[in-house]
Amino acid sequence: MSILIYAESAEGKFKKVAFELASYAKKIAESLGTTVTxxxxxxxxxxxxxxxxxxxxxxxxDSKLANFTAxxxxxVIQQAAKKENTKVVLLSSxxxxxxxxxLVTVSLxxxxxxxxxxxxxxxxxxxxxxxxxxxxxxxxTEISTEVKVLxxxxxxxxxxxxSSSLTEEDFTPTLSxxxxxxxxxxxxxxxxxxxxxxxxxVVSGGRGLKGPENWGLIEDLATVLGAATACSKPVSDLGWRxxxxxxxxxxxxxxxxxxxxxxxxxAIQHIAGINSSKVKVVINTDPxxxxxxxxxxxxxxxAFEVVPQLIEKLKAFKGQ
Amino acid sequence: xxxxxxxxxxxDTTSKINFTNNDSEFDTxxxxxxxxxxxxxxxxxxxxxxxxxxxxxTVVSVGGPETEPTLRKALAIGANDAIRVNATPTDGFFxxxxxxxxxxNGGYDLVIAGKESLDYNGGMVPGMIAALTNSNFINSCTxxxxxGTNVKAxxxxxxxxxxxxxxxxxxxGGQKGLVEEKDLRIPNxxxxxxxxxxxxxxxxxxxxxxxxxxxKFEKPAPKSAVRLVAADNLDELINLLHNExxxx
Ligand SMILES: Cc1cc2nc3c(=O)[nH]c(=O)nc-3n(C[C@H](O)[C@H](O)[C@H](O)COP(=O)(O)OP(=O)(O)OC[C@H]3O[C@@H](n4cnc5c(N)ncnc54)[C@H](O)[C@@H]3O)c2cc1C
Numbered sequence: 001m002s003i004l005i006y007a008e009s010a011e012g013k014f015k016k017v018a019f020e021l022a023s024y025a026k027k028i029a030e031s032l033g034t035t036v037t038x039x040x041x042x043x044x045x046x047x048x049x050x051x052x053x054x055x056x057x058x059x060x061x062d063s064k065l066a067n068f069t070a071x072x073x074x075x076v077i078q079q080a081a082k083k084e085n086t087k088v089v090l091l092s093s094x095x096x097x098x099x100x101x102x103l104v105t106v107s108l109x110x111x112x113x114x115x116x117x118x119x120x121x122x123x124x125x126x127x128x129x130x131x132x133x134x135x136x137x138x139x140x141t142e143i144s145t146e147v148k149v150l151x152x153x154x155x156x157x158x159x160x161x162x163s164s165s166l167t168e169e170d171f172t173p174t175l176s177x178x179x180x181x182x183x184x185x186x187x188x189x190x191x192x193x194x195x196x197x198x199x200x201x202v203v204s205g206g207r208g209l210k211g212p213e214n215w216g217l218i219e220d221l222a223t224v225l226g227a228a229t230a231c232s233k234p235v236s237d238l239g240w241r242x243x244x245x246x247x248x249x250x251x252x253x254x255x256x257x258x259x260x261x262x263x264x265x266x267a268i269q270h271i272a273g274i275n276s277s278k279v280k281v282v283i284n285t286d287p288x289x290x291x292x293x294x295x296x297x298x299x300x301x302x303a304f305e306v307v308p309q310l311i312e313k314l315k316a317f318k319g320q
Numbered sequence: 321x322x323x324x325x326x327x328x329x330x331x332d333t334t335s336k337i338n339f340t341n342n343d344s345e346f347d348t349x350x351x352x353x354x355x356x357x358x359x360x361x362x363x364x365x366x367x368x369x370x371x372x373x374x375x376x377x378t379v380v381s382v383g384g385p386e387t388e389p390t391l392r393k394a395l396a397i398g399a400n401d402a403i404r405v406n407a408t409p410t411d412g413f414f415x416x417x418x419x420x421x422x423x424x425n426g427g428y429d430l431v432i433a434g435k436e437s438l439d440y441n442g443g444m445v446p447g448m449i450a451a452l453t454n455s456n457f458i459n460s461c462t463x464x465x466x467x468g469t470n471v472k473a474x475x476x477x478x479x480x481x482x483x484x485x486x487x488x489x490x491x492x493g494g495q496k497g498l499v500e501e502k503d504l505r506i507p508n509x510x511x512x513x514x515x516x517x518x519x520x521x522x523x524x525x526x527x528x529x530x531x532x533x534x535x536k537f538e539k540p541a542p543k544s545a546v547r548l549v550a551a552d553n554l555d556e557l558i559n560l561l562h563n564e565x566x567x568x
Contacts, residue, residue, distance in 0.1 A: 068477075070457065070459065071457070094478050095459075095460055095476055095477055095478045096477065096478070098435075098443050098459065098460075099447065099459040099460065099493075101443075101444065101447065102412075102416075102443075102444040102445075102446070102447025102448045102450075102451060103447050103450065103451045103457070105413075105444065105447075105448065105451075106413075106447075106448050106451035106452060107451060110531070111411075111413070111531035111532040112412070112413075112442075112444055112531075112532070113532060114441070114442055114443050114444065115441055115443075127535065129538070131441060132439070132440050132441055132537070133331075133337045133346075133438070133439055133440075133441070134333075134438050134441065136337040136539075136540075137337050137339070137537050137538065137539050137540070138537065138538040138539075138540070139440065139534050139536075139537055139538075140534070140535050140536040140537070140538070141532050141533070141534055141535070142532065142533050142535050143531065143532045144530065144531060144532065144533070145529075145531045145532075151443075181456045181486055181487070182456060182457070182458060182484050182485075182486045183484060183485050183486065184482055184483075184484055185472070185483040185484060185485050186482070186483045187477070187480065187481075187482045187483075188480050188481050188482070188483075189477075189479055189480035190479055190480050195478055195479025195480070196479075197478035197479060198478060198479060200567075201567070201568070225568065237501065243496075243497065244476075244480075244481075249333055249357075249438065250357055250496050251496070257567045258561070258565070258567040258568065268333065268334050269333050269334075272333070275540075278565075278567065279561070279565045279567050281557070281561070282546070292546050292548075293543075293546070294543060295546045296546065296547065296565065297546065297547050297548075297549060297557060297560055297561070297565075298546045298547070298548050298549070299548070299549050299550075299551050299554070299557065300548065300551065301551030302551075305551065306551050306554070309554055310554050310557070310558075313554050313555060313558055314558060314568075317558050317562070317568075
């Protein structure tokens with residue numbers, strides 16, 4: 001019966017979300033008394049999955065699947081789910097997995113819950129807690145179909161090691177031309193930088209930074225921390241930073257372990273996008289800035305004085 | 321070209337989120353409802369096609385009579401006609417089933433939905449319509465250009481963007497980027513006047529199974545107060561982040 005996870009990879013290597021999904025799947029498998037099967041596309045070494053409780057990996061090696069193509073990938077997942085007689089399919093909340101999820105759900109006649117935070121509250125009836133209302137509330141959802149598809153919210157479970165003996169099996173799905181109706185012309189990656197979606201730490205600047213010429217501060221702090229850079233909406237609207245960096249309700253969501261907000265007031269639409277980050281640090285001149293109400297740690301002070309000092313101190317700390 | 325824009329009627333972004341009836345229902349008391357922001361970008365792009373390339377734009381929403389002002393607003397912005405499927409949306413699949421009926425009966429070339437609506441954030445409706453109608457589908461779409469039946473589009477990926485090509489008929493899950501925010505339309509007086517006489521058809525729902533249901537809502541536990549660190553004591557901040565929060 002097994003639980004099936006889609007183990008996301010890029011350039012042959014598993015992404016961190018694959019390990020988080022495996023850890024999560026292992027826990028559900030324990031409570032349901034079953035095993036975990038991972039589905040891996042064109043990966044070079046699948047053995048890494050054994051560290052996180054995966055019992056079996058179905059390896060798909062097909063050059064046609066070298067690039068993510070939602071319909072084709074969804075078809076492969078559906079075929080793997082049928083083969084394994086899976087009752088629970090686990091996906092992450094990455095942009096690609098979200099693209100797949102509804103296609104997989106319909107083809108398996110399943111029920112789907114996205115943005116799931118944490119283990120099922122009960123497996124009979126099957127109930128999960130998920131983020132709703134742009135992270136301003138949780139919604140407990142019951143899935144009544146035989147097959148369930150869950151999209152796990154990023155960083156909501158964590159990576160837990162638990163060893164298993166892994167069996168590897170080649171899997172050859174049946175694909176049709178119709179699977180490739182959307183053709184990829186080109187891909188542009190933000191190169192040499194950590195992307196907001198993959199980052200554990202995000203350093204974000206707001207209008208308080210006064211202008212694009214001051215962004216060196218944000219970038220230097222991000223470099224010391226190995227962080228991605230982000231910004232509030234007016235900053236990208238003003239053209240100080242690219243649109244891809246705008247976080248919030250209408251921008252990108254950030255579910256980082258650490259979110260550092262510098263010169264950002266903390267408007268409700270901004271907070272909605274970063275709420276699911278674990279630890280929030282705010283640096284702001286205004287002690288009344290609403291961001292302090294949702295922050296874990298705060299510094300009331302001028303970014304132009306605080307940030308350079310923080311960079312120096314962090315360099316010393318990292319150099320230890 | 322016939323375009324269908326799916327409109328979700330959602331609480332305004334600044335709304336206070338509360339629940340009633342033993343936390344089993346969203347409390348609409350005092351809440352302002354708006355066109356879902358992702359859908360608003362899609363609607364404006366559809367109007368652009370209507371004005372620049374010749375297209376008819378139909379808007380559709382699944383909901384009770386309370387969603388009509390939202391549909392009228394979409395008509396005032398420039399949609400040609402509106403459809404309301406007279407049912408309370410219970411889950412994403414239910415909504416997708418209703419919209420699929422409309423898509424199948426209407427012969428649309430392009431269906432624009434938002435990549436997610438800001439209330440339940442399910443992010444499943446556009447993909448489900450695509451799967452149920454076996455249509456081409458692009459999610460998280462930030463740009464779309466059409467010539468004849470050829471489509472060039474850009475979609476967001478984690479850490480970048482991807483340019484793709486395909487053909488009509490097509491379904492997209494759209495978002496910010498489809499048009500510039502400054503180009504979003506606000507209904508003007510003339511639009512509001514003409515919207516009154518545009519057709520708004522009410523359609524009864526089709527049967528759909530209940531695959532999922534929202535049984536209860538919870539609000540996040542109240543947060544403990546922020547720990548303030550003096551600006552001249554940043555070693556303390558590093559110490560807290562390292563030893564207490566364990567994030568660096
Ligand atoms: C429908 C809708 C959707 C929206 N979606 C988003 C969204 O997705 N994301 C988003 O971010 N916003 C969004 N907004 C905008 C949001 O309401 C706020 O306007 C925005 O977040 C404010 O950005 P800010 O904090 O950078 O700027 P400001 O509000 O100008 O705040 C700047 C802050 O910097 C501080 N400051 C000034 N100088 C310094 C200094 N030297 N050192 C330290 N601090 C300093 C100030 O005290 C102030 O708190 C949306 C709005 C609407 C209506």
